[in-house]
Amino acid sequence: MYKLIRPLIFKFDAEKSHKMAIKILKNLPILSSFKADDILATSLWNRKFPNPVGLAAGFDKNAEVIAPMLKMGFGFVEVGTVTPKFQKGNPTPRIFRCVEHNAVINRMGFPSDGIGIFKQNLEKFLEQKPRMTGVVGLNIGMNKEQKEPAKDYRMLVRMLAPMADYLTVNISSPNTAGLRDLQEKSAFTDLMGEIIEERKKSCGNFPPPLLVKLAPDLDEKQQQELAEAALESKIDGLILTNTTLDRPNYLPDDFAKEKGGLSGRPLTEKSTQIISNFYELTNGQIPIIGVGGIFDGKDAYNKIRAGASLVQLYTAMVYEGAYVARKICNELAQLLKNDGFSSVSDAVGVDIKTNTRQNKKKAIA
Ligand SMILES: Cc1cc2nc3c(=O)[nH]c(=O)nc-3n(C[C@H](O)[C@H](O)[C@H](O)COP(=O)(O)O)c2cc1C
Numbered sequence: 005m006y007k008l009i010r011p012l013i014f015k016f017d018a019e020k021s022h023k024m025a026i027k028i029l030k031n032l033p034i035l036s037s038f039k040a041d042d043i044l045a046t047s048l049w050n051r052k053f054p055n056p057v058g059l060a061a062g063f064d065k066n067a068e069v070i071a072p073m074l075k076m077g078f079g080f081v082e083v084g085t086v087t088p089k090f091q092k093g094n095p096t097p098r099i100f101r102c103v104e105h106n107a108v109i110n111r112m113g114f115p116s117d118g119i120g121i122f123k124q125n126l127e128k129f130l131e132q133k134p135r136m137t138g139v140v141g142l143n144i145g146m147n148k149e150q151k152e153p154a155k156d157y158r159m160l161v162r163m164l165a166p167m168a169d170y171l172t173v174n175i176s177s178p179n180t181a182g183l184r185d186l187q188e189k190s191a192f193t194d195l196m197g198e199i200i201e202e203r204k205k206s207c208g209n210f211p212p213p214l215l216v217k218l219a220p221d222l223d224e225k226q227q228q229e230l231a232e233a234a235l236e237s238k239i240d241g242l243i244l245t246n247t248t249l250d251r252p253n254y255l256p257d258d259f260a261k262e263k264g265g266l267s268g269r270p271l272t273e274k275s276t277q278i279i280s281n282f283y284e285l286t287n288g289q290i291p292i293i294g295v296g297g298i299f300d301g302k303d304a305y306n307k308i309r310a311g312a313s314l315v316q317l318y319t320a321m322v323y324e325g326a327y328v329a330r331k332i333c334n335e336l337a338q339l340l341k342n343d344g345f346s347s348v349s350d351a352v353g354v355d356i357k358t359n360t361r362q363n364k365k366k367a368i369a
Pocket residue numbers: 060061062063065084085099108110112114143174177217245246247267268269271295296297298316317318319320
């Protein structure tokens with residue numbers, strides 16, 4: 005169905021299409037319900053996920069369409085990035101499609117209605133009784149002009165942690181100057197210290213899990229240092245990865261020349277590699293949400309086998325529509341069964357465990 009109306013949608017600028025999609029999702033009831041195969045139900049951080057396929061941050065920046073997206077078939081929805089104050093973001097146009105390669109470049113620069121509206125929208129969702137099945141993550145980021153990032157992050161944690169199923173600290177969007185510098189080891193450790201202290205103050209003994217979202221453009225040394233810092237800081241999870249600054253040669257020049265972060269198919273392998281690196285570097289001790297270029301069940305399965313406990317997507321929705329979540333769930337369930345797994349968690353990191361075992365065997369021989 006979506007493939008039929010796609011040519012019409014693609015006649016509009018990408019951001020206009022996105023705004024229309026949000027409007028439609030807010031106003032049109034989603035009639036068909038979806039129940040994922042039982043093999044996909046999974047638990048993490050004491051939260052129950054009906055399936056491991058989530059909506060990545062950036063689609064629902066202001067927490068407007070949580071319920072419709074859960075109904076569409078996503079097992080969890082990450083809303084944001086929200087900033088403390090309203091900000092417009094970069095000048096438009098700032099989202100670009102490359103249909104040939106199922107890719108998108110964006111340089112949004114955190115447009116956000118600010119914490120006030122975000123919180124109101126979230127409260128509306130949380131007030132519904134009974135609360136809809138599915139997990140809601142809150143993704144937080146600093147305002148552009150903030151010179152002391154910890155101030156913004158502390159404020160957002162104070163306001164949002166008590167309402168979050170999990171919190172994501174976004175330090176990896178390429179479109180806010182200086183943000184990615186927070187991935188440097190000592191800056192990372194300092195920031196996590198402040199955030200964890202604030203989370204304890206606002207939530208006492210029942211804090212939501214704290215996740216950090218990282219870029220795919222980290223060299224080996226940076227990955228190693230961050231893995232150590234993540235273990236030392238005792239954060240609860242990693243989201244791997246955000247968009248990339250890479251521009252593979254095969255992309256057409258008029259697309260590749262656009263500034264911003266690249267997502268979709270060209271990111272698939274790179275993000276899977278980063279997932280397996282971190283899974284190995286942390287000995288599988290920190291749960292990973294894998295994201296980047298997931299379009300079908302096989303892409304999701306590869307990321308799970310590389311070490312992801314859950315997965316997310318954004319760009320696939322641009323090309324395939326929101327029902328892509330259902331398709332991925334169905335395909336993933338089949339792939340797990342074909343390989344004799346009885347749950348998602350059984351498959352997490354199996355490729356890495358196997359590699360490590362094989363390498364050890366080789367070393368012994
Ligand atoms: C238009 C657009 C806006 C995005 N905005 C955010 C954001 O606000 N916060 C964030 O953490 N990631 C954001 N992302 C990154 C996605 O969450 C995801 O990490 C990345 O796109 C890779 O996944 P994909 O290939 O499935 O899109 C955005 C991505 C796109 C395409």
